[in-house]
Amino acid sequence: MGQKINPLGFRLGTTQNHHSFWFAQPKNYSEGLQEDKKIRNCIKNYIQKNRKKGSNRKMESDSSSEVITHIEIQKEIDTIHVIIHIGFPNLLKKKGAIEELEKDLQKEVNSVNQRLNIAIEKVKEPYRQPNILAEYIAFQLKNRVSF
Structure with a gap:
């Protein structure tokens, strides 16, 4: 029987890029991973929180x-x-949204001597991304849009 490996991890670096670029000593590596996880969770929570505030619009x-x-x-x-x-x-283009996100991240990371730079890049072809497409289909199913 063959060995089972994760195909995404197997092809990482050839078909996809890494999502984290940093180096650490082996004894500090777990702290870096936890910091990455905190940053990602904080950003996702911020977007979900502000998305629910502006969900009164039906567009x-x-x-x-x-x-x-x-x-x-x-x-x-x-x-x-x-x-x-x-x-x-759309949400992050509002005035002061990025600064508020930076403040939240600075509190979450608790790094006194490190600066935090946030950049936002728009995806060139958004409907070719699987998670955007899944969200769009879920929205259509929730609103009972006919096929």
Whole structure:
């Protein structure tokens, strides 16, 4: 019987890029992973929280308005760069939204001597991303849109 491996992990680096770019000593590696997890969860929670506030509008484009395709984290000695790849960056274009997200992340990470830079990149072809497409289909099913 053959060995079972994860196909995404097997092809990582050839068909996909890594989502975290940093190095750490082996004894500090788990702390770096936990910090990455905190950053990703904080960003997702912030988007969900603010998405529910603005969900009073009934627009079809609102269905997949803030679906994050992936988050890249690049760590240097004194800086953490966070690049959020998002389908339709409507919510984060509002005035002060990125600054508020930076404050939330700074509280969550608790890094005094590290600066935090957040960049938002719009996905070129959003409806080719599986999680955006799944969100769009779920929205259509929830609103009973006929096929």
